[in-house]
Amino acid sequence: MANHKSALKRIRRNEAARLRNKYQHKTTRxxxxxxxxxEDAKEAATLLPTVVAMIDKLAKRNIIHSNKASNxxxxxxxxxxxxAA
Structure with a gap:
């Protein structure tokens, strides 16, 4: 294990970021x-922009790849x- 003060801080920050990314990714999934x-077209149409925004946010933060977000x-x-059809 690292002994430098900055390395110990980095370990703490990485763990916090990992948990935050995991939470956001799971919520989006x-x-x-x-x-x-x-099955309701109207409800799906209202939910779609919210889900698209969540996917874009994951791609922007490199939690998922931008091509995966597009797909x-x-x-x-x-x-x-x-x-709707």
């Missing part, structure tokens, strides 16, 4: 699952438009 499970947003948008 649950929101995606909820959106995919919806998720695309598939969710297709799902919502299919419900």
């Amino acid at each position: 649950n929101a995606i699952k909820k959106l995919r499970g919806l 998720l947003k695309s598939s969710l948008t297709k799902h919502v438009t299919k419900l």
Whole structure:
């Protein structure tokens, strides 16, 4: 284990960031699952912008890759438009 003061602080910061990233990622995955499970087009259309914003935030913070974010947003948008039709 590191003995330098800065290294010990870095370990604490990394753990805090890991927990924060894990929480945000899990919350977003649950929101995606909820959106995919919806059958009501109106409710899905109102939830979509919130989920897209959550996905964008994860991509911006490098929690997920930007291409994965694009693929998720695309598939969710297709799902919502299919419900509306």
